[in-house]
Amino acid sequence: MTMTSHLDIRNLTMAYSDVIIQKNLNFTVSHGEVFVIMGGSGCGKSTLLRHLVGLMEPSSGDVFVDGVNLWRVPLEERNQIVSRNGVLYQGGALWSSMTLGENIALPLNEYSNLNQKQVQEVISYKLSLVGLAGFEDYYPSEISGGMRKRAGLARAMALDPDILFFDEPSAGLDPVSSRLLDELILELRDSLGATVVIVSHELASIFTVADNSIFLDPDEKTIIAAGPPKELLKTSVDPRVKQFLTRTI
Amino acid sequence: MSTHPSAQYQIRTSPHGLNLQLSGDWQFQSGIPNTDALLQQILNTHPETLSFDCQQLANWDSGLMTFLVKLVNSCNENNISTQLETLPTGIQKLLQLAFAVPERKGSRRAVLGQPVLAKIGNVTIEMHRNWSDLLAFVGELFFGFLNFLRGRARFRYSDLFFQIEAAGPSALLIITLISVLIGMILAFVGAVQLRMFGAEIFIANLVGLGMAREMGAMMTAIIMAGRTGAAYAAQLGTMQVNEEIDALKTMGISPIEFLVFPRLLALCLTMPLLCIYADFMGIIGGAIVSATMLDISFFQYFQQIQGFVPLKHFGIGIFKAGVFGVLVATAGCFRGLQCGRSASSVGFAATSAVVTSIVLIIVADAVITVLCQLIGI
Ligand SMILES: Nc1ncnc2c1ncn2[C@@H]1O[C@H](COP(=O)(O)OP(=O)(O)O)[C@@H](O)[C@H]1O
Ligand SMILES: [Mg+2]
Numbered sequence: 001m002t003m004t005s006h007l008d009i010r011n012l013t014m015a016y017s018d019v020i021i022q023k024n025l026n027f028t029v030s031h032g033e034v035f036v037i038m039g040g041s042g043c044g045k046s047t048l049l050r051h052l053v054g055l056m057e058p059s060s061g062d063v064f065v066d067g068v069n070l071w072r073v074p075l076e077e078r079n080q081i082v083s084r085n086g087v088l089y090q091g092g093a094l095w096s097s098m099t100l101g102e103n104i105a106l107p108l109n110e111y112s113n114l115n116q117k118q119v120q121e122v123i124s125y126k127l128s129l130v131g132l133a134g135f136e137d138y139y140p141s142e143i144s145g146g147m148r149k150r151a152g153l154a155r156a157m158a159l160d161p162d163i164l165f166f167d168e169p170s171a172g173l174d175p176v177s178s179r180l181l182d183e184l185i186l187e188l189r190d191s192l193g194a195t196v197v198i199v200s201h202e203l204a205s206i207f208t209v210a211d212n213s214i215f216l217d218p219d220e221k222t223i224i225a226a227g228p229p230k231e232l233l234k235t236s237v238d239p240r241v242k243q244f245l246t247r248t249i
Numbered sequence: 250m251s252t253h254p255s256a257q258y259q260i261r262t263s264p265h266g267l268n269l270q271l272s273g274d275w276q277f278q279s280g281i282p283n284t285d286a287l288l289q290q291i292l293n294t295h296p297e298t299l300s301f302d303c304q305q306l307a308n309w310d311s312g313l314m315t316f317l318v319k320l321v322n323s324c325n326e327n328n329i330s331t332q333l334e335t336l337p338t339g340i341q342k343l344l345q346l347a348f349a350v351p352e353r354k355g356s357r358r359a360v361l362g363q364p365v366l367a368k369i370g371n372v373t374i375e376m377h378r379n380w381s382d383l384l385a386f387v388g389e390l391f392f393g394f395l396n397f398l399r400g401r402a403r404f405r406y407s408d409l410f411f412q413i414e415a416a417g418p419s420a421l422l423i424i425t426l427i428s429v430l431i432g433m434i435l436a437f438v439g440a441v442q443l444r445m446f447g448a449e450i451f452i453a454n455l456v457g458l459g460m461a462r463e464m465g466a467m468m469t470a471i472i473m474a475g476r477t478g479a480a481y482a483a484q485l486g487t488m489q490v491n492e493e494i495d496a497l498k499t500m501g502i503s504p505i506e507f508l509v510f511p512r513l514l515a516l517c518l519t520m521p522l523l524c525i526y527a528d529f530m531g532i533i534g535g536a537i538v539s540a541t542m543l544d545i546s547f548f549q550y551f552q553q554i555q556g557f558v559p560l561k562h563f564g565i566g567i568f569k570a571g572v573f574g575v576l577v578a579t580a581g582c583f584r585g586l587q588c589g590r591s592a593s594s595v596g597f598a599a600t601s602a603v604v605t606s607i608v609l610i611i612v613a614d615a616v617i618t619v620l621c622q623l624i625g626i
Contacts, residue, residue: 096591112277121315128318129343131350134357141590160277160310184346191339192310 004067006031006163006195007052012061014047020059021047024222027214034189034196034209036229038244039216045199046090048216049165052197054082065163083111086161090168090199092152094140100127100151101136107158126154129184131177146172153181157188163195164188170202182208203247207233215241253307255279258287266296266329272305275313284316291320292327299324300332303340314340318347386505386583390513393505402506412515416477420523423476427468428460428527432534435459440542449543453553456535461562465528467614469520470573474606478581481512482602485585486595494586504586513578520574521567528566561626569617573610580605 007029014021021044029035037045050056051063054070063070065081073081094103104123108114114122127133130150140148149172156164166185170178182205188194200206206213206229213232215225217240225232225241233245243249254273261268269291275281291299299320306313317336321344324331333341363371396402439455485508488494497504532554539545584602588594 097593114277118277118281118312118315121319122311125311125315125318125347128347128350128352133347133350133352137358138356139591141594180346180349183342187339187342187346191343 004064005029006033006066007035007197008062008064008067009052010062010064012048012051012063013059014044014051014056015059016047020221022216022221025061025214027223027226029195029197029212031195032189032193033211034185034198036206036210036213037197037199037216038201038206038213038229040218040244041201043216043218044221045216046167049087049167049197049199053085053087053165054078084159084161084163086156086159086164088149088152088156088164088166088169090171092140092145092148094148094152094155096140099137099139100132100143100154103140103151104155104158107155111159122158126157127151129157130154131180146174146177149173150177150181153184160192161194163197166196166198166200168199168201170200170205178202178205181205185209203245215244256282256312258282258284260287260290262296263300266298266300267291267294268300268302270302270305271313272307274307275309275316277310277312281312281316284319288320288323291329292323295327296329298330298332301335303335303337306337309340314343314347317344321348382587383583386586387579389503389505390509390579393503393510396506397510402510403502404507404511409511409514412511413519415480416473416515417519417523420472420476420519421526423472424469424523424527425530427472428465428530429534429537431464431468432456432460432531432536433538435464435531436535436538437542440538444543449539449545450549450553452535452539452543452545453550454557456539457532457554457558458562460528460531460535461558461566463566463614465531466524466566466569466573467610468531469523469527469570470577470610471607473516473520473523473574474577474580474603474610477516478577478602478606479599481578481581482585482588482598483595485509485582486588486598489586489588490590490592490595509578509582509586512582513575516574516578517571518574520570520577524567524570525563528563565617565621565626569614572613572617576609576613577606580609 005028009025009027012025013023014025025048037048039045047056051058054063057071062072068077068081070078070081094100095106098106101120101123104126105119108119108122123136124133127135130153132147132150132154135143135147135151140151143151149169153166153169156166169185170181173181185196185198186209188196196209198209210229212227213229214223215232216222217224224238225236227235229245232241236242236245256271256273256275256279258272259270261270269287273279317340321331321333333344336344393402435456436452439452440449443449443451443455485494485504488508494504494508497507536547536550539550540547581602584598584605588598
């Protein structure tokens with residue numbers, strides 16, 4: 001394993017055309033760390049995730065993945081890098097014309113050389129990890145929102161990626177599923193050594209899983225707090241951070 | 250790359266049953282051995298317990314996990330107890346997660362082939378249901394219309410104006426192009442025949458009558474079916490997918506009044522106007538061919554049309570256009586509201602909106618033609 005951090009974000013400024021969403025973001029995510037991005041809704045968390053997975057080009061600044069500058073390398077190399085990501089989108093983003101099984105099979109067929117029997121076994125294993133055992137033949141439109149989210153998670157994990165990005169994974173989940181999800185995230189880190197970057201509002205979950213975090217603010221348009229959430233809770237004096245972490249108004 | 254040997258297993262007897270030794274890299278990239286024989290061997294031996302020895306196990310990923318899940322499942326089915334605590338903790342926890350939510354009863358689907366007769370039956374029932382749904386929709390539309398007459402229909406006039414703009418002026422360019430070409434084609438085909446009889450001047454009658462009575466309305470309707478009908482189906486279909494239609498319903502607002510009505514009215518108003526325009530453009534197309542191929546001057550051509558194509562033919566065409574407008578809007582909105590909950594069903598809705606529209610247009614055209622024949626106009 002290299003000594004460089006897994007993700008290194010330097011002076012990142014994000015904008016939709018001319019409207020700046022966040023500026024001067026600086027943070028690093030180490031290998032095998034669970035990293036949480038916090039902030040009120042609309043402050044740009046999903047947008048930040050889109051920059052980290054190579055969907056949006058920074059307005060200025062750099063995103064390094066394993067020491068490689070994502071936006072200074074040729075498209076092919078970038079595709080190579082991002083294909084190793086596992087991404088769970090906010091709405092699940094399952095392909096609606098395919099069954100859950102086919103959704104998970106697509107990356108497996110594209111990027112691995114498993115035979116069809118092995119593919120089926122991986123599908124049923126991944127679905128069972130997210131509590132959807134036996135739902136291979138359902139279409140996304142035939143299951144609930146929370147189930148779609150979990151199926152999206154199974155698809156994100158299909159290739160055992162070494163870095164996973166989850167956009168509000170527990171939104172829409174019942175407490176038990178949400179608890180199992182936390183457990184799963186910790187296992188991905190501990191057993192498989194994966195790096196996990198999560199956008200989350202779920203305080204209980206944040207305190208359970210996070211090794212490190214940043215807190216984005218929509219008014220200052222930058223990071224106003226960084227560090228392990230448990231420590232932030234104790235040490236942060238910023239009222240906005242305190243409010244968020246203690247759920248007070 | 251790792252320097253570990255590739256995945257291997259060895260099975261030994263232990264005091265209480267069997268012991269499975271796993272060694273090397275159990276990863277998909279480095280290749281997973283075929284474990285069917287092993288599984289069979291364990292089931293045949295049917296030990297009391299199965300324990301694991303993972304001292305030599307190096308790297309592992311989902312390749313090992315899928316194998317273990319399969320193994321533990323078959324052992325459970327055959328009452329072989331597995332000593333999971335002899336596995337590394339990481340694997341234990343992942344297995345626990347995989348088994349935490351047992352498969353919900355009846356969730357798995359039996360994928361059975363359907364006999365041909367059943368398929369034919371299903372298609373027939375589906376078709377029947379489709380048409381009765383369409384009838385119900387038309388009924389609802391009718392009541393919406395009554396509400397509208399009483400001034401109680403709930404929709405926004407801004408929507409109506411927007412739809413009129415989208416259906417009317419924006420379509421002029423394509424209508425111009427198609428109508429002029431159709432007029433030219435009619436004239437061209439006629440010219441070749443009429444020249445044989447020295448009856449070139451009747452080209453004006455042919456084009457004038459053809460455009461006014463049939464082609465003007467028909468071509469406008471086909472264009473609008475592809476352009477606007479499909480758009481209606483896609484718009485309402487997407488709203489269906491996003492639960493926007495449900496949101497309207499739960500607020501007590503009828504989607505028929507709020508969404509379908511402005512669209513229906515818009516097409517019903519713009520289609521006759523577009524038809525007049527198309528008639529005119531088609532006649533101009535005919536004039537161009539007559540002037541260039543048959544040496545008939547514009548003046549002669551238009552005088553001939555004025556003299557021999559009575560206004561009633563235009564009236565019939567315009568009436569048809571109004572009817573087609575209603576049909577296209579109805580088919581488009583109907584298919585949109587019928588749409589399922591996924592992106593692919595939106596595409597299907599748009600396709601079937603166009604197909605339904607065209608079928609309805611042709612059928613209506615035939616019916617109107619026969620009726621005109623009967624009443625002698
Ligand atoms: N496609 C877009 N075009 C313009 N602005 C956008 C777009 N998507 C999001 N935004 C704006 O960017 C901000 C951050 O959005 P987002 O990253 O989705 O927030 P969240 O933190 O809730 O995930 C919001 O204020 C939103 O209005
Ligand atoms: Mg978001």
